[in-house]
Amino acid sequence: MLIGDNLDQKKVIALLKERNIGSNYGAQCIPAQTFYKRKYNHEVTTEFPNACRAYTKGLALPIYDRLTKEEAFYIANTINNL
Numbered sequence: 001m002l003i004g005d006n007l008d009q010k011k012v013i014a015l016l017k018e019r020n021i022g023s024n025y026g027a028q029c030i031p032a033q034t035f036y037k038r039k040y041n042h043e044v045t046t047e048f049p050n051a052c053r054a055y056t057k058g059l060a061l062p063i064y065d066r067l068t069k070e071e072a073f074y075i076a077n078t079i080n081n082l
Helices: 009-018 034-040 049-057 069-080
Strands: none
Touching: none
């Protein structure tokens, strides 16, 4: 999922952790990684805006076969109330 522009990804991950919800950034932006930035010198935000947005505003949330409806609702409600 992508969080709103008004939210900071690292702060959201920390808040979710406080509420016992594991999360992480949702995608990598390969051109933004140090090796590729040095080698190819891309302007990531203008050349790869969608990848950059997914990297800075994306979240990976819990999804697994034993996730209950109650847990899914708890996760959704927590996120909706941030």
